[in-house]
Amino acid sequence: MPATAPPARLPLPGLIGLASLVLLLPAAALAADSQALIRLLSTKRCEQCRLADADLVQADLRDAELNGAQLQRANLSGARLDGARLAGADLSFTSLQGASLRGADLRGARLLGTDLRDADLGGALLDASALASSHWQGARGIDPAQQSYATLHNAGVDAATRGRFPEAEQFFSAAIGRQPEAAISWVARGISRSEQGNTAAAAQDFTYAAGLYAQEGQIDTSKQLKEAALQLDATPDKGKGGNGLGPQILSGTMGVLQFLAPLAIKAFVPLAF
The missing domain is CATH 1.25.40.10 (Tetratricopeptide repeat domain)
Structure with missing residues (x-):
């Protein structure tokens, strides 16, 4: 049989760290975009990333950089997103039920059909027009100025x-x-x-x-x-x-x-x- 070149090897610490992250990711999350999810969970920086359909239930994403991220239909129920930067992110039909978004920046984010029920939005920055297209029953901390007539x-x-x-x-x-x-x-x-x-x-x-x-x-x-x-x-x-x-x-x-x-x-x- 012809000789084959040995596969490239990662340094041992990097290999172990990568394996640990992969094992921690749910199957649905891996199906979404495993490289983007590994980057997000290891560095909390994933601007413009494609994370649609990701399973991130109760994930700790405090102060994460997610500006412009594509998070359509992702499951972030119960996630901790305090101080996260989500400006311009697409959160259409994403579940954020019960999530903590205190001080998060959601300006310009797309919230069509987004489930914000029972979420904590204290101090969060978001557009009233976008909030009108989401489901936010039971949400806490919404600025009265953001509660438009349509909302x-x-x-x-x-x-x-x-x-x-x-x-x-x-x-x-x-x-x-x-x-x-x-x-x-x-x-x-x-x-x-x-x-x-x-x-x-x-x-x-x-x-x-x-x-x-x-x-x-x-x-x-x-x-x-x-x-x-x-x-x-x-x-x-x-x-x-x-x-x-x-x-x-x-x-x-x-x-x-x-x-x-x-x-x-x-x-x-x-x-x-």
Whole structure:
């Protein structure tokens, strides 16, 4: 057999260190980009790296340099990212649920569909418009200035579609506080209140929304909301459990308020940002 050249050898300390890092990486992480992950975990510097789909659950990435990194769909649940630099990073559909991001720089980061629920964002720098496209229920430390109207309304939409109507009502109320002339938020809050069986309050929201739509010249929509308010006024409060309006809207099979379905569906569509 022809002689073959012996494989190149790493110095022993480097070889052991590399092997240790590889053994510590989950299989999903290795599939993403093993070289980038090894670099990240060994140096905490991986700017512009391709780390999509990486599994970094509870990783210690404090003060990591990740500006411009591609982290789409990565799992960073429970990770420690305090002080990390993530400016311009793509975190679309990434899970950061329960992660600590205190003082992290997220300016210019893409947060489309990013799961920030229960995360700690105290002192973090991020754009309000980007936050509006993420899921941040239960997150702590968000600067009130970063909670734009769209951010709050979309958080209400997310809570409502998950069936958490008391939480949805709170978000829609906060959105109305930011932009009281936004009729669609009044409709959405009315639906959330109806879901909790509070038909009187729901009727009031529909009536107010009807007035706003009338001012905009949308007379047919205004009439529909007034009719909905009348029907709710004739329905006694049901307490917990409500009228089942939300799930019926989503399934397209509304009952007595079926004529309101198109507007109700619109109320549960996230706003553009």
